[in-house]
Amino acid sequence: MDIDVRVIPELLSMILQLISTLILFLVLKHFLHEPVSKFMNERKNKIQSDIDDAKALKGEAIELKSEYEAKINEAKAEGQEIIESARKRGEEIKEDIINEAKVEADGIIDRARKEIDREKEKALDEIKLQAGDMALLIASKVIDEELDVNLQQDLINKFIDEVGTDKWQN
Numbered sequence: 001m002d003i004d005v006r007v008i009p010e011l012l013s014m015i016l017q018l019i020s021t022l023i024l025f026l027v028l029k030h031f032l033h034e035p036v037s038k039f040m041n042e043r044k045n046k047i048q049s050d051i052d053d054a055k056a057l058k059g060e061a062i063e064l065k066s067e068y069e070a071k072i073n074e075a076k077a078e079g080q081e082i083i084e085s086a087r088k089r090g091e092e093i094k095e096d097i098i099n100e101a102k103v104e105a106d107g108i109i110d111r112a113r114k115e116i117d118r119e120k121e122k123a124l125d126e127i128k129l130q131a132g133d134m135a136l137l138i139a140s141k142v143i144d145e146e147l148d149v150n151l152q153q154d155l156i157n158k159f160i161d162e163v164g165t166d167k168w169q170n
Contacts, residue, residue: 132156 132155139155 128160129156132159135159 135156
């Protein structure tokens with residue numbers, strides 16, 4: 001058996017191989033290149049569209065986040081204002097209650113002083129009457145005569161005028 005080894009292929013075989021490859025390439029290009037290119041372009045456009053949508057959504061999300069943070073900060077500020085307003089109102093109510101209590105206490109003190117003065121005057125009048133009665137009793141015992149009511153009243157008034165009101169109050 002002889003084996004013939006050739007380093008250079010046969011020219012006819014090589015030409016046929018090239019023609020077959022070229023025909024196969026043209027057939028595949030005609031039937032597959034356009035659909036595959038169209039599919040690849042559609043896929044590329046869809047991916048680009050998805051990327052653009054994602055960027056737009058990211059922008060919207062950032063904008064919404066900023067809005068929500070602004071609303072949260074606004075709500076916090078409003079809460080602080082409400083707390084401050086309530087604190088001030090509490091202070092005002094406290095001051096009003098204290099002032100009302102002072103006014104009421106002053107009124108109670110004034111009424112008590114007036115009541116004390118009335119009671120003092122009443123006691124002084126009673127003491128004057130009792131002193132007058134005692135003076136009359138002593139005078140009638142000393143004089144040993146009976147006085148009528150008008151004379152008795154005149155003597156009491158005279159006695160009170162002579163002694164004076166200041167002496168009874170001290």
